[in-house]
Amino acid sequence: PVVIARGTPAPEARVHVSRHLLLTLAPLLPPPPEIPPVRLAPTARERQGAERWCRAHGVDPARLVLLHTGAGGAAKRWPAERFAALSGRLGEEGLAPVVLGGPADPEALDALRATGGLGFTLALDLGLRQLLALSALARGFVGNDSGLTHLAAVAGTPTLALFGPTDPVVWSPLGPVSRVLVARPLGGDPWGDLTPERVLAAFLEIAGATGRAA
Template structure:
């Protein structure tokens, strides 16, 4: 049995899809178990190839994981905490980035500015596992959702990565007047923000659906357009090849952006250096440099590019 740790969020798991598929291809007959939050189950299914989901929370002891896996693979971070969670299970081997504090010297060095997809593929290749960085596509879930909608997702994990609600509302108002069916999506904790954007845009309550992850996957898979900040739904748009515009603030798209060779995905960034993405406090200045007109123009560009595919 091979145990993989990636106990993070939607975008983190989506960007690890190529590495997970590399492992599946390298060990076709082995049990692949993924330690990740249980609520990510629909996304695990959309990636495919995982035999068992072991419910896990970030950097907590892996109490539900079996002992002595043949290989423990750290796709979570650079360590030492994540390394130790896996070493506690006494695996036959640990595949991870080198970390002196965790006593793990076998493995490549960590590069802070590396793109997240490339990072985990590089780790896999170090251990002899072929990995295709462009293998990002996701399977569509079997759910009944509205199709051909335009999704505006105003939330993000930190306030530094949230473009102002008033600007999202202005975009929503313009797109609706242009004939788009606009939905405002967000997590349970972001519902108040979603309602505010909807009200400012003059949309009705039906524009703010309460969705689980499976429903969100279904919406994105068939959407006309996705507009969001640097957060998980942007990676879902990449996985479903749905036209998207992603607004970046503290973190450069060179680290978390869509593949550069896809003109139907557009990353907008006015920053000069990449910072931590979980910065507290007000909206990051790089986000405030992005105008409503710039987002609308980018939306038109990605829709045109998608139509020309």
């Protein structure tokens, strides 16, 4: 049998994309009552490779926090200057922010560099398995509505997803420790109340603790 369906839910449906895709199989299989949990884990060798990467770049793995400034469209990107401010605040909390970037992220990375912020390490052009291993190692992850945010969530990493125009009901990451912050536009600013301070507070809450020595 052949099943033909929309790849994404109709806007009026407001059903998570994972459930939508499961429902496309309803002619063949009864859909589960809940979206099954998904978990991806690196191998021991991959985790060791992530630890080596951290040491080679002067990053303490115990303080690692991943940031991803990119997304599939400029409207979905939290402003670069706010990411730079967040990075600085994370450093003040004793954490070690690492900004992820790849071939699809040149505009986002250029915007971040243009802020003049220096309180982060760049991790460029890593493979998906390397990104999975770094995510599994990290204290937490902050990103936009993007594929890497979903990857971090299913790695079990405390994940904070920043949503602007997209609908979190449809696109929120699915993970055991994931949270979505939705921006409320203010005065023509689409990211309005989603300030670095608000994001930092939410991140520290899901990550559990800062990297400061007791």
